[in-house]
Amino acid sequence: MTELTRANGGDGAQPASGRARGRPKTRPDEAERERIVRSARELFLDVGYGGTTMDAVASRCGVSKRTLYRLFPAKSDLFRVMVADHRRSMLALPRDADEDLPLAEALAAIFRLDSDAIDDRERLAFVRLVLADSDRFSEIGEMIAQEGAQPARRLLEDWLVRQQARGALRAFPADALARMLMDMIFSVLIKRFPGDRLMTAAERQRHARLCLKVFLEGVAATPA
CATH class of the missing domain: 1.10.357.10 (Tetracycline Repressor, domain 2)
Incomplete structure (x- = not known):
């Protein structure tokens, strides 16, 4: 079995022709900031400054609150x-x-x-x-x-x-x-x-x- 694995060019962890697994690609911070600003602007216009919360922004933008607060610490x-x-x-x-x-x-x-x-x-x-x-x-x-x-x-x-x-x-x-x-x-x-x-x-x-x-x-x- 070991010889067969070596013949296939690997150590048994990943076939040579397979795609390496990893974390899904994320957007660069600047692109994510721009996307959040665009979506959040619609929310502000819909419900006003006072009616807008960071939770609602995260929900509207489809982004985690952790990411949102990292890019924008406050409303x-x-x-x-x-x-x-x-x-x-x-x-x-x-x-x-x-x-x-x-x-x-x-x-x-x-x-x-x-x-x-x-x-x-x-x-x-x-x-x-x-x-x-x-x-x-x-x-x-x-x-x-x-x-x-x-x-x-x-x-x-x-x-x-x-x-x-x-x-x-x-x-x-x-x-x-x-x-x-x-x-x-x-x-x-x-x-x-x-x-x-x-x-x-x-x-x-x-x-x-x-x-x-x-x-x-x-x-x-x-x-x-």
């Missing part, structure tokens, strides 16, 4: 990633250093004014989630500031400084210009005053482009 860590993703969906920055678009086109691209209806609905859904729960959970406001508004403003300010350096914009304080732009465009894209008719996506985009035109050209008549 706030998971939501923080979502806020950063949302910021990137709202503001396409940084830009290619060699990009040479007219200012109006570049700003339209930065604020993603040509996003399709699906992207537009997803962005608005996340904004509504934040507005609905931010009064009850102070950590939401902190995450929006740290992962959303502040880095977005810095990135936009850096872009404006580069345009000033190449002579495309006047030398106003870039931080103030960034705040103006974000206030103008985001107030159109994601906010409305009580009693205002909800604008369609096309109307919001047209109004946002008009804001950019006013920002770049001003409304004062040229002196004779």
